Amino acid sequence: xxxxxxxxxxxxxxxxxxxxxxxxxxxAEDEDGIVEAPSGTPDDGTADEFETYDVSPAGEDRxxxxxxxxxxLQISEDEDDTRLRAYVTVKxxxxxxxxxxxxxxxxxxxxxxxxITALEYTQEYRxxxxxxxxxxxxMRSRGIDEEDFKLMAELEPVAVLYEDDGDLKRRMTDRVPKxxxxxxxxxxxxxxxxxxxxxxxxVFLGHLSVxxxxxxxxxxxxxxxxxxxxxxxxxxxxxxxxxxxxxxTGSGKTHAxxxxxxxxxxxxxxxxxxxxxxxxxxxxxVQFDPQDEYAQMHDDGEYDESVARTLDRQGVAHGGHxxxxxxxxxxxxxxxxxxxxxxxxxxxxxxxxxxxxxxxxIASSGLNDNQYGALVNELLPRFWDRYGEAGTYDQFxxxxxDGALREQLDEAGSVHEATFxxxxxxxxxxxxxxxxxxxxxxxxxxxxxxxxxxTVVPTYHINKSRHAETVVLALASxxxxxxxxxxxxxxxxxxxxxxxxxxxxxxxxTDADTVQARRVIGKFTEAAKQGRKERLGLFLITQDPxxxxxxxxxxxxxxxxxxxxxxxxxxxxxxPANLEAKVPYMEKGQMVVYSPDNSEPVELxxxxxxxxxxxxx
Numbered sequence: 001x002x003x004x005x006x007x008x009x010x011x012x013x014x015x016x017x018x019x020x021x022x023x024x025x026x027x028a029e030d031e032d033g034i035v036e037a038p039s040g041t042p043d044d045g046t047a048d049e050f051e052t053y054d055v056s057p058a059g060e061d062r063x064x065x066x067x068x069x070x071x072x073l074q075i076s077e078d079e080d081d082t083r084l085r086a087y088v089t090v091k092x093x094x095x096x097x098x099x100x101x102x103x104x105x106x107x108x109x110x111x112x113x114x115x116i117t118a119l120e121y122t123q124e125y126r127x128x129x130x131x132x133x134x135x136x137x138x139m140r141s142r143g144i145d146e147e148d149f150k151l152m153a154e155l156e157p158v159a160v161l162y163e164d165d166g167d168l169k170r171r172m173t174d175r176v177p178k179x180x181x182x183x184x185x186x187x188x189x190x191x192x193x194x195x196x197x198x199x200x201x202x203v204f205l206g207h208l209s210v211x212x213x214x215x216x217x218x219x220x221x222x223x224x225x226x227x228x229x230x231x232x233x234x235x236x237x238x239x240x241x242x243x244x245x246x247x248x249t250g251s252g253k254t255h256a257x258x259x260x261x262x263x264x265x266x267x268x269x270x271x272x273x274x275x276x277x278x279x280x281x282x283x284x285x286v287q288f289d290p291q292d293e294y295a296q297m298h299d300d301g302e303y304d305e306s307v308a309r310t311l312d313r314q315g316v317a318h319g320g321h322x323x324x325x326x327x328x329x330x331x332x333x334x335x336x337x338x339x340x341x342x343x344x345x346x347x348x349x350x351x352x353x354x355x356x357x358x359x360x361x362i363a364s365s366g367l368n369d370n371q372y373g374a375l376v377n378e379l380l381p382r383f384w385d386r387y388g389e390a391g392t393y394d395q396f397x398x399x400x401x402d403g404a405l406r407e408q409l410d411e412a413g414s415v416h417e418a419t420f421x422x423x424x425x426x427x428x429x430x431x432x433x434x435x436x437x438x439x440x441x442x443x444x445x446x447x448x449x450x451x452x453x454x455t456v457v458p459t460y461h462i463n464k465s466r467h468a469e470t471v472v473l474a475l476a477s478x479x480x481x482x483x484x485x486x487x488x489x490x491x492x493x494x495x496x497x498x499x500x501x502x503x504x505x506x507x508x509x510t511d512a513d514t515v516q517a518r519r520v521i522g523k524f525t526e527a528a529k530q531g532r533k534e535r536l537g538l539f540l541i542t543q544d545p546x547x548x549x550x551x552x553x554x555x556x557x558x559x560x561x562x563x564x565x566x567x568x569x570x571x572x573x574x575x576p577a578n579l580e581a582k583v584p585y586m587e588k589g590q591m592v593v594y595s596p597d598n599s600e601p602v603e604l605x606x607x608x609x610x611x612x613x614x615x616x617x
Contacts, residue, residue: 063184064092067104067177068152075157075176084114084155086183090146096153099210099603101186101195103161104177111161112177113170113186113195117578118154155183158600159195168194189219196600202227203239203263204316205560205593206256206604212590214605225314226593226604228558230269237271238558238598239264239283239499239537242528246545246573247562252588254293255610256562257501257541261285262297262611264499265454266317271497271535282452283535286479287501288472292460294503298324298343299613307609318611324454325447329462329471332432336461340616343456348444349436350474352393356384358477360519361470362427371422372515374415379423393434400424433470441475445490449479449498465507472508473520476500480527483534497535505540511549521549528555546572558595562586576601 065088067073072083086104088096098119104112123129124147138144157173168190186192192208192215193200208215208224216222230237245260247253263269270280287294300320311318324343328336329350338345355361359376367375383391383399399405400423409415441448448455457475459468479500482493502508509524510517524538531537540556542548546568553572561579563586564570570583575594579601583592589606593599 061089063182064096065089065153065183067179067181067183069179073176073179075173082157084157086153086155088151088153093146093151097211101192101215102155102183103186103191104181104183106175106177109163112157112173113159113161113191114155114157116153117156120152120154122150122152124148124150161191161194170194170197187217189217189224192217192224196602198599199227199229202230203260204314205260206591206606209590209603209605212587212605221310221314226602228595229598232272235597236532238595240531240535241557241597242531242538242555243540243558243560244545244556245541245560246543246564246569248543248564248566250588251562251564252606253541253543253562255589255614256560256591256606258294258297258614259607259611261287261454261501261539262321263317265321265452267452273495273497273535274533281495281497283497283499284449284451284453284455285499285501286449286455286457288476288503289456289458290460290468290504292458295324295326295338295341295343295456295458296613297321297454298341301610301612301614303609311611316607316611320612321454323452324456326456326458327448328458330436330438331462331467331471334461334463336458341613346444346447347438348441349438350434350471351440351442352391352396352434353389354442354474354478356380356389357481358474360516361474362430363516367423367426367515369515371419371426374419375423375427378409378415393430397428400427429466430470433467441478446492449493449496451496469508476502477523480523483536484527484530499537499539501539501541503541505542506544506547509540509549509552510547521551525551525555528552543569545569557597558593561592561594562590563588579603
């Protein structure tokens with residue numbers, strides 16, 4: 001008992017006060033301890049009934065809500081000052097999602113294309129709903145009264161759409177829409193593609209999505225195909241501006257990479273060559289394959305005729321690529337087994353003569369600058385003078401075993417004996433790589449690079465990573481040198497548009513403080529810079545993008561990011577923060593594409609089927 005008297009529990013359902021009665025039903029507690037009203041409690045039907053009026057506006061609703069000026073309505077050059085909020089009507093609230101694309105019209109038929117960046121419930125009336133009464137009332141209610149709240153959508157302006165001589169175009173957001181302008185979902189394919197600057201034609205990557213769900217339109221098919229610009233009408237094809245595919249194990253990056261590469265091998269795809277601008281040539285693809293997966297692109301994928309018809313309607317190249325050849329490096333006694341694909345197999349070896357132009361190939365054991373200088377400026381020139389271009393690796397080993405040469409160079413002050421010994425030790429161990437029984441790759445260039453051909457170089461069968469890296473770098477250097485040279489040894493390479501694919505690229509293009517790493521990075525950086533001119537595109541695939549050397553990474557124009565769980569890897573791909581936050585939660589096949597010269601940053605869903613064979617039985 002207090003000074004105010006003894007109050008019993010308040011019943012939130014009937015608004016009255018429960019009182020004990022001597023002879024009546026006191027009610028019973030339910031399992032949550034809430035006292036139910038006594039049975040037989042009369043329903044007060046004597047209360048006056050008020051006449052109700054329909055307060056809904058006449059006519060039919062358009063859109064999903066209206067722009068609100070209650071908190072300010074502002075478009076600014078400074079993104080932090082931009083304020084664009086919309087009130088979402090009750091019946092539309094279950095359909096809106098963060099990331100969805102909307103349109104708001106201006107009085108003169110221009111339209112603001114925007115994106116939902118946040119959704120927030122606010123109270124319609126000032127009240128404290130964090131109370132026992134509100135909580136228990138909600139717990140007993142079978143629904144939520146949406147009219148007690150306002151759903152406000154924060155919008156990010158993307159572009160202004162306008163008509164120009166019958167063509168739909170976009171420009172930067174330079175005007176503010178009027179208050180209470182109706183906003184509606186963007187459901188027209190042309191509106192969305194124009195708003196996001198997605199090309200109507202090009203290399204297919206996937207379908208536009210938001211939150212893992214395809215964006216649908218009123219068109220047939222309803223999905224929106226995302227393509228990379230691939231013509232010279234609006235600049236250079238993006239294949240020659242280089243591509244990075246990054247994704248963790250199980251993210252679907254190999255599946256995605258195969259689907260993209262298959263588009264470049266389409267028989268209708270060709271590019272003009274610089275030497276003869278009137279002639280177009282199909283590109284060749286050379287794919288370095290440490291897991292032996294890409295030769296399967298020779299064979300058909302596992303999907304039915306209905307899927308094939310859908311792909312045909314959408315202009316997506318599919319099916320096994322007949323002109324796929326596995327160029328198998330012969331390294332020591334390692335044998336290559338290929339029961340998982342039916343591509344032709346061509347054996348080859350790396351001739352030691354290739355070291356003449358790329359001496360760093362035998363510096364992979366970590367020669368320092370002084371030792372590398374001795375190798376390049378003294379030892380190798382003497383060796384080539386003695387044995388000529390046909391000199392072999394075994395002959396080089398015998399050359400380095402010459403004690404008289406060691407003493408001569410030391411006495412002349414050319415190469416200190418300790419330096420000589422260091423080069424001798426660290427240039428050993430390459431015997432299995434060079435000069436095998438198979439034909440040298442320099443004699444098979446016309447087969448190795450051919451317009452329209454997919455050449456796969458598997459290295460899974462090579463036991464030592466050092467040997468595999470040497471093979472990959474020797475072949476990549478052969479291709480890059482021929483592309484960059486003004487007097488190339490191999491005209492076929494020079495005159496063929498070329499895509500160099502490199503899986504596990506972080507193993508070859510790492511930023512390390514060694515002589516070999518510096519030479520490799522320098523070569524590939526220059527190749528990347530000259531790619532547009534020389535019709536050379538790098539297609540890098542990795543699960544560790546943070547390990548790729550920064551000078552090479554800076555030349556990448558198109559970044560395709562699948563699921564990554566490592567924070568350093570996610571930070572390294574350098575995509576917008578709103579998309580970066582989604583990367584760890586993306587399901588297999590979901591991806592983010594950041595290609596500033598092609599479109600706004602977007603989220604995609606790749607094809608559920610690989611368009612060629614993928615996976616082993």
